[in-house]
Amino acid sequence: MENETDENVGEDIQEDDETEDEEFEDFEDDEDTRDIVVPGEVLTEDTKNFLPGRGTIYNNDRTKIISLNIGLKQIKKNYVNVIPLRGFYTPRPGDKVIALVIDKNPVKYKCDINAKDFGTLKPKNTIKRGKIRSFRGSGGSGGGSRQEEANAEKYEIGDILIVKILSADRLNKPELTTVGKYLGKKNNGFVISIDPPKIPRVIGRNGSMIKMLKNLTKTNIFVTQNGRIWLKGEDIAHERLLVESIQKIATEAHTVGLTDRMQEFIINEKKVRGIE
C-alpha cells in the first residue's frame, strides 16, 4: 500500500506554515472593530486618496468606492478592501484543498473540489513518496511511463485526498497533484465543510485559533482553502465538540476576541459534557 503509512506525520504541523498569504490575516483578534458592509454600500467618497481594492469597485460616475459583497470593510495603505463574509471557492494555483474522487479512468481521476469545475488528477501527479522521480530522460518514453504507472498511487472512487492545485484559469479546468508535503489520501477521520471565506478564521493569526483547537480538543485537524476540513479525534465526543466549535467560529467569524471566547467555550463545554 502506501509508503506513507503513519497518518500522524505532518498533521501536527500547522497549516499556517504556509500562510504568508495576506488573506490569512484578514480576521485578526486585535483589530479594531470593522464595519459590516453590503453590496452597493458606499465605502468612501475620497477617491483622491483611496483606490478600490479587493471586493470593491467605483460607482457609476466614479465619485465613490462601493462594496461588491457582504463583508468587512478594511483599509490597507491607500486601498479600500472588503473581506467577504459569504462566498464560494475559486480554485487558484498553490491552494491546498480536500478532493473527493468521483470518477476515474486509466488516464485520470475526476475530483470534486467544491468548486464550479471538477479537478483533474493525472497519475503522473500522484507519484509515491520515496520513489525516484528522475526517470525522465532515462531512455525510451515507453520505459518512463511504465515506471510512472508503477510508482503512481492508485485511488478509488470515494477516496478523500489532500491535493494541491497546480493550475486553474478561465480556460483550463483545475489540475491537481498529490505530490508534496502533507498531500495524499486520507484513510481515516472525516471531513466537514464550512463557508470558504471563514477558513482564515479557523486558522487564526499565526495559527493561533487552530493551535488552540487542536490542543484543547485533542484532535488532528487539516484545514484547506475550499472550505473543507479534515479531522480526527480521540473519540466521537471530542470530535463532536470540535465540529460544533468550528461551526461557532464560522458563525462569529466577523467578531473580535473570538479566539479567547472560543477557548472559554471549549473549556466550559468540556466540563459540561464531562470530557477532558
Next chain:
Amino acid sequence: MPLIINDEYPEKLFREDGKRLDGRDLNELRPIKMEVGVIKNADGSAYMEWGNNKIFAAVYGPRDVHPHHLAKPDRGILRVFYRMATFSVFDRKRPAPGRREKEISMIVADCLEPILFLELYPDTSFEVFIDVMDADGGTRCASTTVAALALADAGIPMKSLVSALAVGKIDGKKVVDLSGIEDKAGEADLPIAITWYNEEISLLQFDGDMDLDDLTEFLDLAKESLAKIHQIQLDSLKSKYVTLKREEGEN
C-alpha cells in the same frame, strides 16, 4: 387572519375613516420581514413576509450548466424559476408551472442580471429558485426583492441590490404597495424596480389607464417607498452580524 369563502371583490376599497381596507394610509407599506440564510443546503437564500406574501428564494451557483447546450462560452447565465405553491392562492393552483410563472421568471431575471458580473463567469450557471408559499398581491415585486437578498447571501459579487414595489390607483387615489384585493379590484397597477447602482429602473409594467401626470406621480411615489424597502433589505443582510457584535447603539 381572514377566513373567506368566496373570492369576491368588495365594492369600496377605502373604509369610512379614509384608510384602506387593511387599515393603511395611501403611502404606507404592508409589514415586511426579511431573513437570509434560511435554506441550509442552498448557496444563498432568503425568506420574506410582505403582508400576507410568504416567499422563499434560494441561489445555487456558480455551478456547471445543465443542460450544457445552454452554456455561454464568454459569460455566465442566470436563470430564475418562479413558482407558486398550490395552496398559495385562494383557488388551488395546479402544481405544474404555468405561463404567468414563466413570464415572471423572465422579468425577475431581467432585473437581477444587470447587477451581476456574468462576464466574469464563462460557462457557468447561476440559478435562482423563487417559491411563493402564500400570495397576496405584488408577488413579482416581492420576489425580485427577496431574490436580490439571496444572491447577496450567496456571496456573489453584485454592483448593488435591487428593490421592487407595485404602486397603483384604487378608487381614484394613488397608493403604494397594492394588496391582493387592491390589485384585482383597483384601476391601475404599476410594478416597478430600481437598481441602486445607477438608480435606474430595471422592471416596469403597467396595467390600467393613466395620463402623463399620473406617470410622473407614480414614479415619484414609487421611488420614495423603494428607498424604504432597500433599507429593510440592507438591515436584514446585516442583522445576522450586528447582533453578535456587542456594540452599543446597533439596531
Next chain:
Amino acid sequence: MMDVKRIVSRIEKNYITSNLKKEQRIDGRGLWEYRDLKIESNTISSAEGSADVSLGDTRILTGLKYEIGEPFPDLPDEGVCTIMAELLPLASPLFERGPPDEQSIELARVVDRGIRHADCIQTKKLCIKENEAVYILFVDMYVLNHDGNMIDAGGVSALTTLISAHLPEGKIGDNGLEWTGKYFTGDELVKELPLVMTYGKIDDIIFLDPNLPEELLCDGKISISVTEKKITSIQKSGAATFSIDEIKMLGKKSLEIGQNLRKELNLLQYRTSIK
C-alpha cells in the same frame, strides 16, 4: 458534514458505520432517537390548513386546499383526501426541476397510506350530499430543505395540516350549494393520529431517522406507520434485506416510539380556533 453531492466518501462511510456499531452518531443521538422536531401550524393565510415542520434540518411546508365535487361512485357518502409531494429544487442540489420523480412519489404515497389506512380522516363528515357533493381535500407537501428522512417529517407535516384545517360548512339548499357561515375544524375531522417511523439499515445496523449522509449510505430503509395500538402501513425500500426478527422488533419499537412521540407532540394543540 461535508457538502454532499451524490457520492459519500469512503472515510465518511467508515466513520458513520463504525460509530453506529458503537451506537453513536456525530449529532449525539442514540440509534432510536429522533432529531429535534419543530412545528408551526396555520402559517399560510391562503390555505385552509397548513403546517411548517422541521425534523433536524429537513423542512417540509404543507398546505391544504379543498374543492367541492362528486364522490367516487363506490364511496358515495365519503369525501376524498389526496396527498401530493414536491421536492423543490431549492431544497437540495440533489433535486432537479421537473415533474414528480420516484422519490417525491414515494414520499407522497408512504405518507398517504399511513394516514389513509389509519382511518385518520372521518371522510363521512366530508359529505355534503350523498352522490352529489363532497369535500375533496388536497394536502400538498413542499420540501424546503432536505437533510434526510423526508418521510417522517412529511408524515407529521401532513397530519398537523389536517388537524389545523378550517373548512367552511356547506349544505345543499334550495338554490344549490350554500355556506352556513360556520366552519368545522380539523380536530373534529381527524380521529386517529398516525405517525410514521423510518429506519435505515447499513450493513447489519438498523437505526431510526437517518440524516442525509446516513440515508445516502443506507443499503435499505423501512417505514412503519402506527396509531396508538395498531400498525397501519409498512414500506420497505432499497436492496437490503431484513430478517423476520428484525421486522418484529421494528414493529414493536414503532408502536412504543409512536406512543411516546404522540404524547410528546400533542398534535391536537395545532388545531385552529375559529372566533
